[in-house]
Amino acid sequence: MLKAFLMIFDDPWPENELETLGACPVCQSSDRTVLLDGLHDMAFRVAPGRWTMWRCGGCKAAYLDPRPAAAFIVKAYERYYTHGESEAFRLDPPGRLDTRTRIITGIRNSWLNRRYGAKLPWALPFGWLLAGLFAGRQRRVEQVIRHLPPTKGQKRILLDAGCGSGDFLRMAGQLGYQAMGLDFDAEAVARGKAAGLDIRQGSLPGTGLAPGSVDYITVSHVLEHLHDPVGTLKELYGLLKPGGCLWITQPNLSALGLREFGVAWRGLEPPRHLTLFEPAGLITLLTGLGFERVSLYDAVPQAEFYYRQSRAQQLGQDPYQPGPTPGWSPEWDAKVAAADAAAAQDSRLSEALTISAWKPA
Numbered sequence: 001m002l003k004a005f006l007m008i009f010d011d012p013w014p015e016n017e018l019e020t021l022g023a024c025p026v027c028q029s030s031d032r033t034v035l036l037d038g039l040h041d042m043a044f045r046v047a048p049g050r051w052t053m054w055r056c057g058g059c060k061a062a063y064l065d066p067r068p069a070a071a072f073i074v075k076a077y078e079r080y081y082t083h084g085e086s087e088a089f090r091l092d093p094p095g096r097l098d099t100r101t102r103i104i105t106g107i108r109n110s111w112l113n114r115r116y117g118a119k120l121p122w123a124l125p126f127g128w129l130l131a132g133l134f135a136g137r138q139r140r141v142e143q144v145i146r147h148l149p150p151t152k153g154q155k156r157i158l159l160d161a162g163c164g165s166g167d168f169l170r171m172a173g174q175l176g177y178q179a180m181g182l183d184f185d186a187e188a189v190a191r192g193k194a195a196g197l198d199i200r201q202g203s204l205p206g207t208g209l210a211p212g213s214v215d216y217i218t219v220s221h222v223l224e225h226l227h228d229p230v231g232t233l234k235e236l237y238g239l240l241k242p243g244g245c246l247w248i249t250q251p252n253l254s255a256l257g258l259r260e261f262g263v264a265w266r267g268l269e270p271p272r273h274l275t276l277f278e279p280a281g282l283i284t285l286l287t288g289l290g291f292e293r294v295s296l297y298d299a300v301p302q303a304e305f306y307y308r309q310s311r312a313q314q315l316g317q318d319p320y321q322p323g324p325t326p327g328w329s330p331e332w333d334a335k336v337a338a339a340d341a342a343a344a345q346d347s348r349l350s351e352a353l354t355i356s357a358w359k360p361a
Helices: 002-009 073-077 099-116 127-144 167-174 186-194 229-239 256-264 279-288 303-314 330-345
Strands: 032-039 051-056 062-064 157-161 178-183 199-201 214-220 240-251 292-296 352-358
Touching (some): 032 256, 099 127, 157 167, 167 178, 178 186, 214 229, 229 240, 229 279, 256 330, 303 330
Parallel strands (some): 157 214, 178 199, 214 240
Antiparallel strands (some): 032 051, 051 062
8 A cells, every 4th residue: 555655756856946955954064874765745745756864974963855945845835734724722712612621721721811911711710729730731731832931911022933824823912922923825824814913924034024023932843844944043043032032843853753653754744844853953053053041841742643643654544534543553552652651751752842942131
């Protein structure tokens, strides 16, 4: 089945639409080895070609070479998830809630209202007193709201770089931030603007925003898509006010899932994911660019998404097809639980890494 699926991508990406690097896009070192070869677009099935991912002998980043040139890579996004309706986490879920969801939502929103001075609905009176009993769930909520610090009634400007149609902007606004977004996808930007959100179409680097104008920048599963990740990080550093924070999450090159699935690991996503980091490498890069207090957040359970989609890809199936995951069994449930448990002990092993970095005050 997998062999038949791979035949779809025997046609190469047009050679005149490729760029060849010959060296690491992060540190420019030409010392490298092949990490994975024969990669395909297993996730969205729109990009032709076979791809090679190299591992840098210097900074240990991994990168595609050759890769689609920036002017042509848009064709790899024709079926990308920002083109569909969002199923984002909601702080104010619409409609009626069942009893269990009502209690969980009530405790969560009570805690958020108390911490951020928000006015979220469905809050359970004094529910914040119970939040400490659900430490694991609270960590997941903190991940979803991207570890935003409370504004304490002050004007705080947030930029979500690579915001899609802006679901997180709405959430940040509910927590007291003046939120704006940036995205290259015209369709997603138009959808966000129609919903009344402050979204601009633009690229990274090249935001066009004023230096020193932003308090908090979030980059959620974006950095791996960029042709110039270092230039982007330098620009984002300049956009931050002194004492401002950059928050990044992306697939983790040290993930247990990569060891389990190899070329079928969902975090690879060629040829849209151009560069991946291990935690130590990204921390070193950010520190070298002038950031301080650069740290890796504790992992939250997230192996199920990566393992289910990777398992489907391993069998040559569409990971987004509705219905049960192909080839899934209780054995895989056990593997998911083991992966999450290992990441809870050592977040360097999690499927995605999340890092914060602060500009000196």
